Amino acid sequence: WRLNIDRRRRLALLGLFSIGFFACITSMVRMKYVVQYSMTYDETWDNVDIAVWSMLEQFSALFADFRREAT
Secondary structure, three states: OOOOOOHHHHHHHHHHHHHHHHHHHHHHHHHHHHHHHOOOOOHHHHHHHHHHHHHHHHHHHHHHHHHHHHO
């Protein structure tokens, strides 16, 4: 925490890294569902979880990138 930046920018960086961490976590959860999907019998129903986690992963990664431009 001994960075030579003001508190506002420091909190913005903390938020940015938190969003990036969330994107990594959603990627890991999505991979769990992709592995489960390879052993399924009902592809239509099990594809919903993959789609939801994929959208969350992409949204959080894009949001982190847009926040980076704003800081």
